[in-house]
Amino acid sequence: xxxxxxxxxxxxxxxxxxxxxxxxxxxxxxxxxxxxxxxxxxxxxxxxxxxxxxxxxxxxxxxxxxxxxxxxxxxxxxxxxxxxxxxxxxxxxxxxxxxxxxxxxxxxxxxxxxxxxxxxxxxxxxxxxxxxxxxxxxxxxxxxxxxxxxxxxxxxxxxxxxxxxxxxxxxxxxxxxxxxxxxxxxxxxxxxxxxxxxxxxxxxxxxxxxxxxxxxxxxxxxxxxxxxxxxxxxxxxxxxxxxxxxxxxxxxxxxxxxxxxxxxxxxxxxxxxxxxxxxxxxxxxxxxxxxxxxxxxxxxxxxxxxxxxxxxxxxxxxxxxxxxxxxxxxxxxxxxxxxxxxxxxxxxxxxxxxxxxxxxxxxxxxxxxxx
Amino acid sequence: xxxxxxxxxxxxxxxxxxxxxxxxxxxxxxxxxxxxxxxxxxxxxxxxxxxxxxxxxxxxxxxxxxxxxxxxxxxxxxxxxxxxxxxxxxxxxxxxxxxxxxxxxxxxxxxxxxxxxxxxxxxxxxxxxxxxxxxxxxxxxxxxxxxxxxxxxxxxxxxxxxxxxxxxxxxxxxxxxxxxxxxxxxxxxxxxxxxxxxxxxxxxxxxxxxxxxxxxxxxxxxxxxxxxxxxxxxxxxxxxxxxxxxxxxxxxxxxxxxxxxxxxxxxxxxxxxxxxxxxxxxxxxxxxxxxxxxxxxxxxxxxxxxxxxxxxxxxxxxx
Ligand SMILES: Nc1ncnc2c1ncn2[C@@H]1O[C@H](COP(=O)(O)OP(=O)(O)OP(=O)(O)O)[C@@H](O)[C@H]1O
Ligand SMILES: [Mg+2]
Numbered sequence: 001x002x003x004x005x006x007x008x009x010x011x012x013x014x015x016x017x018x019x020x021x022x023x024x025x026x027x028x029x030x031x032x033x034x035x036x037x038x039x040x041x042x043x044x045x046x047x048x049x050x051x052x053x054x055x056x057x058x059x060x061x062x063x064x065x066x067x068x069x070x071x072x073x074x075x076x077x078x079x080x081x082x083x084x085x086x087x088x089x090x091x092x093x094x095x096x097x098x099x100x101x102x103x104x105x106x107x108x109x110x111x112x113x114x115x116x117x118x119x120x121x122x123x124x125x126x127x128x129x130x131x132x133x134x135x136x137x138x139x140x141x142x143x144x145x146x147x148x149x150x151x152x153x154x155x156x157x158x159x160x161x162x163x164x165x166x167x168x169x170x171x172x173x174x175x176x177x178x179x180x181x182x183x184x185x186x187x188x189x190x191x192x193x194x195x196x197x198x199x200x201x202x203x204x205x206x207x208x209x210x211x212x213x214x215x216x217x218x219x220x221x222x223x224x225x226x227x228x229x230x231x232x233x234x235x236x237x238x239x240x241x242x243x244x245x246x247x248x249x250x251x252x253x254x255x256x257x258x259x260x261x262x263x264x265x266x267x268x269x270x271x272x273x274x275x276x277x278x279x280x281x282x283x284x285x286x287x288x289x290x291x292x293x294x295x296x297x298x299x300x301x302x303x304x305x306x307x308x309x310x311x312x313x314x315x316x317x318x319x320x321x322x323x324x325x326x327x328x329x330x331x332x333x334x335x336x337x338x339x340x341x342x343x344x345x346x347x348x349x350x351x352x353x354x355x356x357x358x359x360x361x362x363x364x365x366x367x368x369x370x371x
Numbered sequence: 372x373x374x375x376x377x378x379x380x381x382x383x384x385x386x387x388x389x390x391x392x393x394x395x396x397x398x399x400x401x402x403x404x405x406x407x408x409x410x411x412x413x414x415x416x417x418x419x420x421x422x423x424x425x426x427x428x429x430x431x432x433x434x435x436x437x438x439x440x441x442x443x444x445x446x447x448x449x450x451x452x453x454x455x456x457x458x459x460x461x462x463x464x465x466x467x468x469x470x471x472x473x474x475x476x477x478x479x480x481x482x483x484x485x486x487x488x489x490x491x492x493x494x495x496x497x498x499x500x501x502x503x504x505x506x507x508x509x510x511x512x513x514x515x516x517x518x519x520x521x522x523x524x525x526x527x528x529x530x531x532x533x534x535x536x537x538x539x540x541x542x543x544x545x546x547x548x549x550x551x552x553x554x555x556x557x558x559x560x561x562x563x564x565x566x567x568x569x570x571x572x573x574x575x576x577x578x579x580x581x582x583x584x585x586x587x588x589x590x591x592x593x594x595x596x597x598x599x600x601x602x603x604x605x606x607x608x609x610x611x612x613x614x615x616x617x618x619x620x621x622x623x624x625x626x627x628x629x630x631x632x633x634x635x636x637x638x639x640x641x642x643x644x645x646x647x648x649x650x651x652x653x654x655x656x657x658x659x660x661x662x663x664x665x666x667x668x669x670x671x672x673x674x675x676x677x678x679x680x681x682x683x684x685x686x687x688x689x690x
Contacts, residue, residue: 205457209522213478
């Protein structure tokens with residue numbers, strides 16, 4: 001008998017039967033992530049476009065119309081209303097019918113033409129800092145290009161920066177967020193499912209019965225890891241398919257390499273789930289502990305906020321979060337077409353984390369089995 | 372096997388949880404093929420003793436042995452020879468009867484032809500074959516317990532611990548479950564069964580009674596009935612029966628008001644009481660029309676008397 005891992009086979013088989021028998025778990029594991037993806041993937045769009053804008057053009061001349069056209073051409077502003085008085089414009093901003101107000105003075109054309117410096121008032125609603133920042137930047141950009149064009153009077157512009165965004169040319173938020181979401185969803189599902197399955201056995205008394213059988217602690221542990229690891233892989237494939245088909249995010253790298261590089265991450269989170277299962281007495285407690293691992297993985301892993309711009313302390317914290325490295329791998333493969341050659345440092349760290357997490361869980365399991 | 376031939380033995384077994392002593396210096400031994408009944412109020416330590424003997428918890432002090440193997444040292448070997456049916460239903464409710472059986476056979480390392488043969492035997496023994504494809508959770512209480520027993524003995528253990536196997540199931544199912552125990556016991560399997568039912572205890576070869584973490588009596592039913600502590604000197608156990616249609620609870624009140632009555636309780640339309648011998652004649656005079664006859668104490672009488680003695684001694688010591 002394979003002593004150390006005795007019982008793996010029957011436990012594995014039984015666990016698969018549970019999964020087939022209880023469609024709730026399968027739905028939870030495979031369908032819920034899709035719903036979350038649809039929610040997050042479509043809702044989270046940090047690119048600001050088409051800000052509703054109200055215009056109070058007192059000048060009503062060819063130059064003032066040209067200026068407004070260049071605002072509209074930037075795609076940031078949408079000229080949705082026109083005002084005929086200052087109070088009317090203020091009212092529209094206060095009621096949030098418009099986020100930006102552009103007021104062009106009556107002497108605008110005259111001042112532009114004789115070069116005495118025209119002033120255009122741009123009022124920006126600051127209640128959403130992201131929107132406000134992008135509106136101010138875009139307005140400055142418009143003013144700058146208009147000024148230079150006026151100065152050059154038809155001569156070519158001496159220096160022009162042509163930014164080109166690589167890897168995610170449309171700077172689509174989905175391309176950036178959905179790969180990160182893969183890491184978060186996999187982590188939540190794996191930790192929750194394996195921890196709950198063990199704690200449920202403790203609550204129902206079957207774990208005590210198992211401890212009376214010759215099943216080895218590590219046999220129980222591995223017998224639980226295999227089915228839930230397989231389920232996580234299935235989940236990963238479903239998520240990738242949906243990402244590709246529904247969100248139209250192209251996968252530039254090798255899917256096979258991505259799947260292989262997912263193994264250390266899955267081991268790490270399986271280990272975390274196992275550790276939680278030894279600590280939690282009830283399913284509710286296990287649920288709370290599992291959810292406790294989610295927040296740092298969402299906010300400190302680079303999924304939403306750029307790690308480079310975090311305070312130093314949080315940058316340090318982000319380095320001990322497994323999702324940080326896995327998100328880099330997923331984004332690397334999907335967006336930049338990277339592979340082992342470029343991503344191996346992340347892979348190495350995740351592998352070490354995986355070994356540590358499984359080893360720690362194994363220690364707890366063996367110790368608990370002896371009690 | 373130890374020289375005494377004991378299959379299960381506990382020697383000064385003590386188990387503490389923090390400051391609380393759940394099992395206090397308990398010793399007993401059980402021979403091969405015995406059907407040993409273990410009784411005691413809720414929280415008295417029955418389950419804890421079973422868990423210690425099965426190696427699920429480590430005793431704080433003292434020790435025990437199963438088939439001559441020390442529970443502290445041979446926990447893993449003991450598991451191969453011991454069947455354990457826990458107080459809670461330890462089966463997977465969403466798996467079918469057959470899947471549960473297969474699973475437990477698997478975890479005991481029984482596979483292939485041996486597993487098929489053993490499954491056949493267990494089905495014949497428990498009669499659960501008609502429900503093979505039913506989910507365990509959908510079985511009635513009696514069948515659940517039969518399945519639990521089948522799973523607990525799938526590896527043909529020589530020693531079986533059953534923790535309240537008949538709690539909450541109907542009398543017919545209880546009886547047929549006990550028939551099963553006797554059947555296996557006759558084949559040489561040693562049983563350790565906890566119960567709260569006196570009728571079940573009376574069917575056991577020997578019983579133990581644990582109260583407040585202390586094992587206060589062990590023996591055959593006859594031995595316990597003759598126990599001097601259960602029949603204190605200067606007392607007599609009697610049954611009082613009113614000839615008319617008088618209400619037994621009114622008779623109980625009248626009896627308790629009399630001097631020299633140590634214990635009294637209603638049994639159907641009669642009353643069992645422990646009375647000081649000196650008071651008996653006065654009592655006959657005070658309760659005309661009541662037939663008073665001496666009786667043997669029932670098992671329950673014995674346990675109640677022993678429990679009162681200990682409780683009184685404890686409250687006396689407190690004063
Ligand atoms: N792991 C534990 N930690 C702390 N106290 C415990 C533990 N297990 C049992 N106890 C306590 O030990 C005492 C004995 O419990 P045990 O389960 O052995 O009683 P029991 O005789 O089986 O009772 P019942 O008839 O209700 O099953 C109880 O007071 C219980 O609360
Ligand atoms: Mg109990």
